[in-house]
Amino acid sequence: MDFLLEYGLFLAKVVTVALSLVIVMGLLINLGGRIRKQEGVLEVEKINDTIEQLGDAVQAAMLGSAERKKLTKQKKKDAKERLKQASEKTRVFLLAFKGDLRASAVASLREEITAVLSQAKPEDEVVVLLESAGGMVHSYGLAASQLDRIKKRGIPLTVCVDKIAASGGYMMACVADKILAAPFSMIGSIGVVAQLPNFNRLLKKHDVDVELHTAGEFKRTLTMFGENTDEGREKFIEDIQEIHDLFKDFVGSHRKNLDIDKIATGQVWLGTRALEESLVDELMTSDEYLVDRSNQADIYQVSYLHHKSLPEKLGLATENRVDSLLLRWWNRLCNSRYSV
Template identity: 35%
Template sequence: MNEYLIFLLKTVTLISLLVFCVVLISRLRKQKKKAPPSSGIVVDDLGMLYAASAQRIKSHVITNNEQIAQVEANTPESKNNIFVLTFVDDSKAGSLESLKIEVSSILMVAQKGDQVIVKIKSHGGIIESYGCAAMQLKRLKDAAIHLTVSIDEVAASAAYLMASVADRIIASRFATIGSIGMISTQPNFHRLLEKIGVDYKILSSGDNKESLSMFGKPTEQQIDKLEKQLSSGHTLFKKAIAEHRPMIDVESVCQGDVWFGDTAIDVGLIDEIKLFDDLILEHICTSKILSVRFTKSTSVKSNLLMKLTNFIKPLING
């Protein structure tokens, strides 16, 4: 009887997995048909999007009908274009490749009087990646395109380095701003490896080639080297902030402290308390507002592997 129950459970499990795979493959095929055939730039008219949303509730509330009609008609009063980019990221600035293409595309079509708004939401990360992202935004300023950065939630550490390039920085009252500094953390397993009898060898050429390792015994020379690297990066960080935000007292502000938007404006980290949506509504009747984003298509095989991994991982972890 027990063997029969075990056999029955195995059979039910196998059938369930097969059904799951069939359903998943079917959904992925449908998504592939709907998805764009290749990678590329996607442009959405935010002005028309806002107007369409307003039109849907028009019959329920009192609205400014003339404003809605003006946006819907795209009247000649629209004197310039405003391109909107979004940078929502992890510690490695994975959106950097998309940002490069988006900025280059805008530079190829922008006209005199056009502007760019960049929405940033990031706690920061690797300074090399975010420094490169900051230089991408600087390309817009170098081309005499007015740049505004909008922070509704957070732009901290290296993400603020990126934001500081802008001509104007706006933020919500409770947005997290600042945390300007350098930090490095890593565990060290030297004593554990030593306890279980595992040797860890490092071979290198050059007196300064060897860095602090997770597995080797930390030396004073390695620790001193890392501290100098952090100090050098912090100095470069402060220099960039001072260049783009000369009104800031760099020595007092760039010590790792964090501010909310309400107090960040007092120390010069931002210029105005304002939400992104309010900024869009300011320009909705006088500018063509275009959301620009680069999308990278993924294959059905990649999507299948990713979804199977996400399905199996909780089972393995219990």
């Protein structure tokens, strides 16, 4: 009898724990579903105050107690005056794009631009802080098209390059009305690269056969494991040249004062040389430009942050690590797809 009683108590505990786990798992699944529905969040921050606070901190450190109190009163008075004049000031919408091989930041860029275009007027300005060494053609083509949405609405677009805007990065930058570059930034690389290894001879040496079947003469031009043909190579080179011609036409249509045949060699220029070649319009860091603009306009930094699950975060960390290694040889990408 005691055994049955103990067994009954044990069974009740098991059932209770099992039901608790089911309820908790159900709540987590429901919560996860809600989170997935909200893919991301848009953040908007006015950075004029941040810029002003940096200057105030230095100024306050150099003043005595009485002078600091006087300064605080004056700041409050100035703030009220600025509030009255707020409607008269122009606005600058600040976006940031840091590119990888897949231009994955375009997912956020498209949301940010959609949000900005819902509010921006022709007298406003959009400034993009751009950093990219290029990557896949279709990905950077889409990114450039997103920036072109701003131009089509008649809103001034300025691109600031502090480090690098090369290849696909320059494809994006050239859309702007004005390109500002730091003196030692890297600009240009208007070219196309496609490279892949071929293991056919190695496989033959070890008596390994590879069969490749396609429908369409040029469905596959070059392969990694099959035997490549002269016809395939010619078609591969023809495709690369066609993309390069389109790249040149795209840059030339946006930067009409460029000698496109001279600069479309895949060469990279430092900012000072890029100015001489008309690849950029002025030598200036983004900090210098934004501080100067903050005196005449309200600057709003717009960021769209995507929610990521733990597996996505782990996968992204791995991808970023691979990207950082590949970008060291960004002009020699080991990729069977075309890259700019």
